[in-house]
Amino acid sequence: MALPSQVFTQRPSQRPQTTAHLAQTMSLLGLNSLELSQKIEAALAANPALELLEGRHCPTCGRSLRKERYCSNCANKVTPTGEEPVVFISPPEDNFGRGSRSGEEIPEDYSGAEPENLAGYVLRQIAADLEPIEQEIAAHILTSLDEDGLLAIPLSEVARFHHVSIDEVEAVADMIHHADPLGVGASSTTEALLVQLETLGEQAPNFELCALAIREGMGHLSKKQYAELGHMLKVSRAKAQQIAEFITHNLSPYPSRAHWGSLRTPNADTPGVYQRADIIVRRQDDGRLVVEVMWPLRGILRVNPLFQQALKEAPEEKAEQWKVDLEQASLLIKCLAQRNQTIVRLMQVLAVLQRQFILSGDAHIKPFTRAGIADELGVHESTVSRAVAGKSVQLPSGKIVPLSQFFDRSLHIRTALKKIIKDEPRPLSDTKLAKLLAKQGHRVARRTVAKYRTMEGILPAHLRKAQAV
């Protein structure tokens, strides 16, 4: 499909870049806003030449913003005044209440997001990585969860039923455990906790002690018997209490009771962590689309002017290191600016091309490729891939979707498939579904129907029957 050329109002001149600049820009592009804030916090802690200028500033030009929602100077450079979409890098609100802005509210109930059952939600996350037989195994496991999200039957039973080895079943179970909510489908509360602990990895202080407490001290943990737990772990009572509290506050023995589903980012790279969307798209009263690319800091980065001054009088043994600090600080700032500019230009293009999808939903998606968009932007395809990776977008309906969904070439067909299944008088086989899709102009093979069905977290016909009763 050809791209309308009037979309691109500006093409910044191609400046020659150093390898270090390119590499760092690419790595920053791949980060979502949570990861970006962690990266910047780490740089601030390590580099004295870098400074956070606090307050509400335009993250693009640094101008101080008072009551304005965004810097019109910078937004107008992306899209001329009066046209749409308005795209800008959005600094956080002073008081966190985003919904309290006058004139527009984020819907409290996120009504655009359909409620979903846990089995379907999990199946959809892992579907793309499953072979047909593994899909059957996953469906079997996910329809055998108890109300806590734990597996109520032994894995050996699943293996026998599908005539496969226990190893194969365990491999699928392992993928399920690592989907969101973390630990779902585990055979016991102990196993669920251990999966979550492992995912935290080095972020968990006293990792070994926590693991031991979970493996052998569940009785003491549940009864808050810190002295006994300490005795078992060979640590003080206070230490044991600290470990128990870390486990209670950060891990959940009952995966299904953890937060999961539509309020979280689907397919997030960091499952188990609640995330706000990285990009928010709204529709203004005048009908224009407004795209906010979230900036994660309460302030903007700059090179510390005092440090620059101090460098001139630096003692000889420090001068070399300080120069490196200064260079790295200014490189990071440049690369961040480039990252932001790339995401802004990408969103400007996507908001125009996928306007109908943004406003009217999945059936209206247009099949664009990353390569096509990259061509139009005058960048390499890998730049677009990085910019899209791991990001989530909140649509005007309140629904949060991965940015990669804007490039989903089968979404309109899957939407049609979902509608057919929702309205089916009795569970229809994949062959029958393929025929009904063909009637609507979507010619796909039976195997493809099975694949799309699994991607949507919908069980095969015989299991849909089982669920209906």
Ligand SMILES: [Zn+2]
């Ligand atoms: Zn600005």
